[in-house]
Amino acid sequence: MSHSIWFYFPGDSGVWGLKKNFALLELLERLQNGASNQAGMSEDGCTIYRNIANMHIATACDIIIILIIGYLNQNVAKVQRLNSMHIAENCLTLKRVKCNKLQKTTLCHLHAVLEAEANQIRASILDMAHCIRTFTEEVSEYSRKLVGIVQQIEGGEQIVEDSMGMAHTEHVSGTAESARSCVRAYFADLHETLCRQEEMALSVVDAHVRERLIWLRQQQEDMTILLSQVSTACLHCEKTLQQDDCRVVLAKQEINRLLETLQKQQQQFTELADHIQLDAGIPVTFTKDNRVHIGPKMEIRVVTLGLDGAGKTTILFKLKQDEFMQPIPTIGFNVETVEYKNLKFTIWDVGGKHKLRPLWKHYYLNTQAVVFVIDSCHRDRLMESHSELAKLLTEKELRDALLLIFANKQDFPGAVSVEEMAELLSLHKLCCGRSWHIQGCDARSGMGLHEGLDWLSRQLVAAGVLDVA
Structure with missing residues (x-):
């Protein structure tokens, strides 16, 4: 015996709603036909529940109602096996009454759960909206700061008031221009410092050149005097050689002094040449x-x-x-x-x-x-x-x-x-x-x-x- 039970849920309309109702009816008939089987959910019934859930034909609320009706059908089937047809009809009538009551209770409970869930979602949405507003304000504030920073870097025209309260436009230099001015000032000072150091270095070179030229010219004079003395000694020796023996013997002491002087000068010249290298280079x-x-x-x-x-x-x-x-x-x-x-x-x-x-x-x-x-x-x-x-x-x-x-x-x-x-x-x-x-x-x-x-x-x-x- 099949019972035509129609379930209506808000939002179930059109072909999709009919498909859901036919599927639920098919499930109920299969539950009634299998009521004579052993107590508890059959494997076939569980398969049907899983298929319906996977097909998304029934919602969670639909499946709960189907489970309740199936449980009642199975219990009523036990009574039918033990009692007469009259008792079975009374039980079926009782089952319908209980099912209606359970459906109403279940629907009320489902509405309460649905309302609580909706309220929780609304609260989450409100929290999210508050977070979005806060985040938006932070982004806007950051954007305003970025605009201000860009203006401070670039500079530009700014409206200011003078002591008389008159507004006028004034050019304000940004930090970029200040940085450029700082760099120019630094390198200008560095250039001045380098110029002073260059002048000092050139003065050192000039002083070295003057001292060296003075020394070289002094050496030239000394060499000229030395050559003159050596030439004089040579002439004196040549004159002595041309004189007679008596005069040569008398000039012995003078010739010895000239030779000693010449030897000393030669030794000094050798030492000077060994210690001083004649080089025009100026190592810097x-x-x-x-x-x-x-x-x-x-x-x-x-x-x-x-x-x-x-x-x-x-x-x-x-x-x-x-x-x-x-x-x-x-x-x-x-x-x-x-x-x-x-x-x-x-x-x-x-x-x-x-x-x-x-x-x-x-x-x-x-x-x-x-x-x-x-x-x-x-x-x-x-x-x-x-x-x-x-x-x-x-x-x-x-x-x-x-x-x-x-x-x-x-x-x-x-x-x-x-x-x-x-x-x-x-x-x-x-x-x-x-x-x-x-x-x-x-x-x-x-x-x-x-x-x-x-x-x-x-x-x-x-x-x-x-x-x-």
Whole structure:
């Protein structure tokens, strides 16, 4: 027996609504036909529910109602098997009543759930609308700021009021024009500075040329006098040779004096020729601060400092004589001249014992570079080296001096690497604002020493000048 039950839901109209109702009717008939089967949902019924759900024919509410009706049909089927036809008809009537009540209750519950869900969605929409308004205001404010920034950069015409309250247009220069003015002023000042430095350098060259020409002309006069004296002596000797024996014997003492004088003059001339090379060239070297140095070698004053036993003296004599010296504690100081390329380093090696460190300050005057030597093998003395180095960097007389740090004994096992030493001593922070360099080296083999001198040369001499000899 089939029952024609029609479900109506808001929005179900037209062909689509009819398809949904026919599908629901088919499901109900199959449930009634299978009511005599075992209790519970059959596999066939579950398949129908899944198919309907997958086909999107019924909504969630439709499926809930179908499940309820199916459950009632199955329970009523059990009663039909146990009782007479009268009882079955009463049960069917009761089933219809209960189904109607359950449908109404379910529909009310579904409407409540639907209303709650809708209210929640409305609240979300309101929150989203508030967020959109806030976001829109932020974007608008940012856009206004962008417009203002562009106007500040470009500048332009601006309406201002004078003291009388009269409005007039005034041109306001932007930050771009201010930056251009700053650049022009900087390079104008730099140009003036370069012009002054050029004038000073030219004056140094002119002074050198004047002094050299004066010396050369003086040498010319001296050579003329010397030639005259030699010619006079030669004439006197020739006259003496032409005289008789008695006069020659009487002129012996005078001839001896002339010969002695001639020998002295010849010796002086030989020494002068050995020490002075007649060359018209004028070697010119420029420092990084655009000062000019004239001569084959530019002299640099260097002070070598560090703790006792770090290897300062060993480094000095390795650079000077290219030979290894056994470590000997320095009492006082050593000073040597080391020529490297077109530079002449005058290196002062000062003792590093604790009682000698207060004397370091007497060697700071006119120092152009400080070489600080650290023993890489004595990790426990690194903080002591850090303390002494920090004191050096506070000295006013060394504020413009270059700083070269030799991390000595890098060939020894367990030596602190250059990178680790720089980190342990906080060199980037300690030497901030100063020209400095840390170079790994080994005083015994000479590894890294010339690389350190190369760095000093590049810092002291303008680029490209080191190749000029």
